[in-house]
Amino acid sequence: MEIVINIDDETPLFSQLMEQIKKAVQSGNLSAGDSLPSIRQLANDLDLNNKTVAKAYRLLERDEVIVTRGYRGTFIHEQAKKNSDRDLNAWVALELTKTIDTLKHAGAMDSEIRIAFAEAMKKER
Amino acid sequence: MEIVINIDDETPLFSQLMEQIKKAVQSGNLSAGDSLPSIRQLANDLDLNNKTVAKAYRLLERDEVIVTRGYRGTFIHEQAKKNSDRDLNAWVALELTKTIDTLKHAGAMDSEIRIAFAEAMKKER
DNA sequence: ATATGTACCATTTGAAGTAAGGGTACAAGT
DNA sequence: ACTTGTACCCTTACTTCAAATGGTACATAT
Incomplete structure (x- = not known):
């Protein structure tokens, strides 16, 4: 999957990140159980701050789209597809x-x- | 009736003014039909801006504590005592x-x- | 003329909050 | 050692808003 962050876009970076992950879930590019890059990894790839990615992950976990398992990493939630529709x-x-x-x-x-x-x-x- | 505005108080000036007029109504110092000083007059006496007094008057009229009659001046509302309790x-x-x-x-x-x-x-x- | 409330134009000051970034540190596990 | 998410510390830039002030102008009436 590829994620593109547009700094010139007025929507917050963490929001853009959330949207793209949700879209990837809805389109099937990401499925339940798939592993996501670590916060530091993704922040480095997208040239974002750790905090920005961490914020997106935190909110996505609250929305039950992803699940974090501590040192084991972050994964797509079992009900991600259903929950990624809820707003x-x-x-x-x-x-x-x-x-x-x-x-x-x-x-x-x-x-x-x-x-x-x-x-x-x-x-x- | 005497009104005292404390500039050092953290509560906004227009709020202080509103409170004191409401208190005067509740204590009986001001009764239905009594006339109030004009906006300019009161602003001058209390050393406030016209707008500040006007704002207090506008809100007091909305709360039906006072009534403005254009060029005739401003008066205490008929149901002022009852309405000055409502918050x-x-x-x-x-x-x-x-x-x-x-x-x-x-x-x-x-x-x-x-x-x-x-x-x-x-x-x- | 003068006074009434009111409606605009404007500015200044200060507070609060978001978004984003930078750094340091920790327990838990490989 | 290394990585995971997480939790703190603090800073910067930007935006929005309240409160208060100043000035000008108006219709309505005395």
Whole structure:
């Protein structure tokens, strides 16, 4: 499989990486159980920082598209194909939009919503 | 009635002004129908900018604590005492906290929630 | 003329957060 | 020794926003 990262693209590098791995899973280029390059290896190949690749891997594991097995490396998740369709971001956006809509219809100003949101994010630890 | 604005206080000036007017309503120092100083007058007395006072007045009118009658001036709302108890900010914070709680329990990262929130605020015009 | 709220134009200051990178270190296993 | 993912430390550049201020202008009324 080949991965191409475009630095000029406005989408974050870790997002590009996630998208391409998900696409490879959906197209069948990557199948359940396949091993992925190590974080350091991939970072070196793509000329990215370790942290950038690690972030993509961390999120892909949370989405159950890949599985990390410590020193053994990283592999494609058994349900990767099914899970690579799910879009957590879209769901998050939908939930937030619904709530914001409610607040605005009640007359809340944008700044009030933003302040309250920032406070809520701080306190929810 | 006397209003005291503390510049060293971390709470925004317009918020301080709103709070003090609401308190004056609750304590009975200001009653329904009482007239308030004009925006320019109050801004001058408290050494604030017109916009700062105007913002407080605008929000107090939205909360139905005061009523503006154009060139005639600004007055205490008929239901001011009842409405000065309601706290829109607290309700907004509660709604957002509930939604954020849901998102976090689903595994969403803080940054994802923040990005989605910013997008939702942009698109909801 | 003068005063009312309001609506624009603008700027400055400060805070907060993301994305990305750099470095160092660790336990677990080969 | 070497590699794995991971967890810290910190820095840089960029973006967005709130809050406050300043100025100009307007219709509406006295």
